[in-house]
Amino acid sequence: MNDLTIVDIARLAGVSVSTVSRVINKHPDVNTQTADKVQKIIEEHDYVPNNSARNLKRESMKAVAVIVKGFSNPFFTAMLGIIQQELEQSGYTMLLTQVETDKDEVSAAISLCKEKKPRGLIFMGGNFTHTPEKLAMLDVPYVMLTFTMHWDVDRNTFSSVTVDDYTAGYNVARILAESGHSKLAVIGSNANDVSISHLRVEGFCQYIKDAGLDFGNSQIAYAGEFSYEAGYNAAKTLLEKSEFTGIFCISDILALGAVRALYDAGISVPDEISVIGFDGIDEGRFHIPSLASMYQPDRDMAYETVRILLNNIRSGAKHRHLVFDAEFYKGESFAPCKDV
Amino acid sequence: MNDLTIVDIARLAGVSVSTVSRVINKHPDVNTQTADKVQKIIEEHDYVPNNSARNLKRESMKAVAVIVKGFSNPFFTAMLGIIQQELEQSGYTMLLTQVETDKDEVSAAISLCKEKKPRGLIFMGGNFTHTPEKLAMLDVPYVMLTFTMHWDVDRNTFSSVTVDDYTAGYNVARILAESGHSKLAVIGSNANDVSISHLRVEGFCQYIKDAGLDFGNSQIAYAGEFSYEAGYNAAKTLLEKSEFTGIFCISDILALGAVRALYDAGISVPDEISVIGFDGIDEGRFHIPSLASMYQPDRDMAYETVRILLNNIRSGAKHRHLVFDAEFYKGESFAPCKDV
Numbered sequence: 001m002n003d004l005t006i007v008d009i010a011r012l013a014g015v016s017v018s019t020v021s022r023v024i025n026k027h028p029d030v031n032t033q034t035a036d037k038v039q040k041i042i043e044e045h046d047y048v049p050n051n052s053a054r055n056l057k058r059e060s061m062k063a064v065a066v067i068v069k070g071f072s073n074p075f076f077t078a079m080l081g082i083i084q085q086e087l088e089q090s091g092y093t094m095l096l097t098q099v100e101t102d103k104d105e106v107s108a109a110i111s112l113c114k115e116k117k118p119r120g121l122i123f124m125g126g127n128f129t130h131t132p133e134k135l136a137m138l139d140v141p142y143v144m145l146t147f148t149m150h151w152d153v154d155r156n157t158f159s160s161v162t163v164d165d166y167t168a169g170y171n172v173a174r175i176l177a178e179s180g181h182s183k184l185a186v187i188g189s190n191a192n193d194v195s196i197s198h199l200r201v202e203g204f205c206q207y208i209k210d211a212g213l214d215f216g217n218s219q220i221a222y223a224g225e226f227s228y229e230a231g232y233n234a235a236k237t238l239l240e241k242s243e244f245t246g247i248f249c250i251s252d253i254l255a256l257g258a259v260r261a262l263y264d265a266g267i268s269v270p271d272e273i274s275v276i277g278f279d280g281i282d283e284g285r286f287h288i289p290s291l292a293s294m295y296q297p298d299r300d301m302a303y304e305t306v307r308i309l310l311n312n313i314r315s316g317a318k319h320r321h322l323v324f325d326a327e328f329y330k331g332e333s334f335a336p337c338k339d340v
Numbered sequence: 341m342n343d344l345t346i347v348d349i350a351r352l353a354g355v356s357v358s359t360v361s362r363v364i365n366k367h368p369d370v371n372t373q374t375a376d377k378v379q380k381i382i383e384e385h386d387y388v389p390n391n392s393a394r395n396l397k398r399e400s401m402k403a404v405a406v407i408v409k410g411f412s413n414p415f416f417t418a419m420l421g422i423i424q425q426e427l428e429q430s431g432y433t434m435l436l437t438q439v440e441t442d443k444d445e446v447s448a449a450i451s452l453c454k455e456k457k458p459r460g461l462i463f464m465g466g467n468f469t470h471t472p473e474k475l476a477m478l479d480v481p482y483v484m485l486t487f488t489m490h491w492d493v494d495r496n497t498f499s500s501v502t503v504d505d506y507t508a509g510y511n512v513a514r515i516l517a518e519s520g521h522s523k524l525a526v527i528g529s530n531a532n533d534v535s536i537s538h539l540r541v542e543g544f545c546q547y548i549k550d551a552g553l554d555f556g557n558s559q560i561a562y563a564g565e566f567s568y569e570a571g572y573n574a575a576k577t578l579l580e581k582s583e584f585t586g587i588f589c590i591s592d593i594l595a596l597g598a599v600r601a602l603y604d605a606g607i608s609v610p611d612e613i614s615v616i617g618f619d620g621i622d623e624g625r626f627h628i629p630s631l632a633s634m635y636q637p638d639r640d641m642a643y644e645t646v647r648i649l650l651n652n653i654r655s656g657a658k659h660r661h662l663v664f665d666a667e668f669y670k671g672e673s674f675a676p677c678k679d680v
Contacts, residue, residue, distance in 0.1 A: 071417070071420075071421045071424075072414075072417055072418060072421060072622075074412075074414055074417070077411070077412060077414070077417050078412060080411075081411045081412060081438060084411075084436055084437070084438055085438060088437065093435055093456060094435070094436055095433055095434070095435070096424055096434055096436050097424070097428070098421060098424055098425060116433060227622070228622055228623055228625070228626040229622075229626075232626060253623075256623065256626055256627075257626050259628070260626040260627070260628060263628050282412075282567070282568055282569075283568055283593075283596065283623060285568070286568040286569075286572060286596055286597050286600040287596075287600070287627070287628075288599070288600060288603050288627075288628050
């Protein structure tokens with residue numbers, strides 16, 4: 001069994017994980033020399049991208065539980081589809097459980113482990129503040145997909161697959177500022193947030209600070225949940241209390257709700273206000289205007305999650321922490337600031 | 341255990357299922373007299389709407405398999421969320437399986453039954469052409485959600501929860517025609533379709549025939565799959581081969597793709613062309629323009645599906661066939677024809 005992941009290939013080739021991903025997916029914008037080098041390393045190491053889980057020996061009926069916080073988010077749907085298929089093809093049944101936004105996903109997982117005896121767990125969406133003592137009550141391997149734990153949890157006890165949320169948030173502010181936007185606003189999830197949304201907001205605010213731009217509490221609104229309507233309402237709140245020419249929404253469905261709120265207020269996107277989302281859901285590209293967003297490599301993240309978990313379940317392979325880069329997609333909802 | 345469903349209440353009150361649903365959900369547009377009558381019957385019969393499955397006695401770990409054809413469709417996501425929660429609260433684990441659009445869902449279910457021994461099945465999306473012999477190989481109760489079988493299958497052998505797709509399709513054409521649209525087009529799923537999409541197209545075409553409007557093959561395009569992109573491409577095909585002022589798309593995500601294709605072709609929706617979708621997904625209301633659509637009562641359909649299946653599994657209650665009405669939502673993508 002080949003234990004290499006996309007991260008190992010990237011390290012061996014001396015390129016980023018995103019570049020390896022682009023080579024594997026035959027994406028045009030990689031220079032030929034780099035692509036050849038990566039391809040050679042892939043071949044030398046018999047690395048089977050993405051679908052390696054398929055080649056593992058089929059075992060009899062065993063289950064992996066997937067605990068989803070934010071089930072209706074289309075960003076999760078695409079990944080869930082891949083996870084289910086990959087598990088199935090490796091002989092594992094997927095047990096799907098939802099956890100409400102205000103509930104504790106680790107508590108839910110602990111009782112699920114007792115009742116249903118899964119061989120492993122995948123958490124999709126969750127908080128990063130669980131104590132090592134509580135996490136120790138999970139008696140099977142688990143991977144956190146789209147989030148990770150604070151540094152006080154021993155990283156040899158769990159795996160995670162994420163994007164660099166902090167840097168992505170930082171880059172959104174930078175992209176806006178470099179296009180002349182100096183009055184910025186952000187829609188986060190909750191004021192007392194202990195999840196990835198918080199990292200995105202934090203990175204965003206750090207750039208603003210580094211660049212010496214003005215920023216105050218009136219420029220933040222919290223959606224409370226991940227839905228079109230929550231994004232709509234948060235944008236309305238922002239419009240009432242602040243002035244800005246660029247908004248960062250920490251998820252695409254919030255951003256699509258926000259764009260509609262601006263439209264209903266008679267504000268043109270992007271002529272008067274630019275909107276940038278996060279995730280890269282399909283519908284964003286077909287929206288009018290199409291949605292600028294930080295794209296997460298969702299397919300790769302889902303494949304790698306299953307691969308890491310099954311390697312761990314089957315051969316006790318050590319835990320891993322993959323961090324992908326989010327990439328900026330320049331949709332029509334973004335334009336240089338006209339106030340300059 | 342109370343065995344009444346929403347259909348029984350509707351029959352006892354002498355009103356439609358939609359009316360009962362509106363009363364239960366405290367929808368404003370039911371006249372007070374009707375609402376009182378329905379409410380009285382609900383109380384007389386101790387009918388607990390929607391969440392009755394919650395009251396059933398919890399049993400030890402047992403599974404229900406859900407076989408989904410079209411997993412990425414957000415219309416299914418909302419229903420899946422409800423089904424998982426309802427099953428969970430009744431002590432059943434949901435086993436989720438996806439079937440590709442071109443694969444046979446009953447064959448998939450037969451092997452799943454052998455391997456995983458679920459207590460019952462829910463099919464979401466599928467064809468209506470399976471033979472009684474093949475269906476007989478399913479050795480547990482099952483409910484077809486959003487579709488049903490042809491009349492050659494004994495209706496006492498399975499349950500179904502659907503909307504009246506044919507009438508809904510018929511009504512879309514009528515609504516368009518009554519607003520002055522005489523040149524109509526439709527985006528279906530496949531030319532050799534044997535699913536609900538076909539019933540929607542058939543109803544639509546029947547109205548056109550009844551009204552004596554012109555209609556030919558150039559006015560139909562097939563998307564092949566349910567995605568924004570497929571809707572986008574189908575609309576482009578229609579624009580190349582035909583002229584029309586109203587399009588019916590048999591699903592909302594196809595419709596949203598089609599609206600974008602018209603936009604890219606420089607055509608204004610709804611000023612030049614009206615677009616009507618089907619399903620009533622959340623994002624349709626936040627889209628620009630908001631999407632006119634035939635809304636399916638997805639929450640009620642999901643609740644009733646679980647209720648019927650669990651009653652059947654637990655007490656051998658007889659099979660049922662619920663047919664809800666789809667309701668027209670007048671979104672901004674629809675307007676009277678200006679050519680008149």
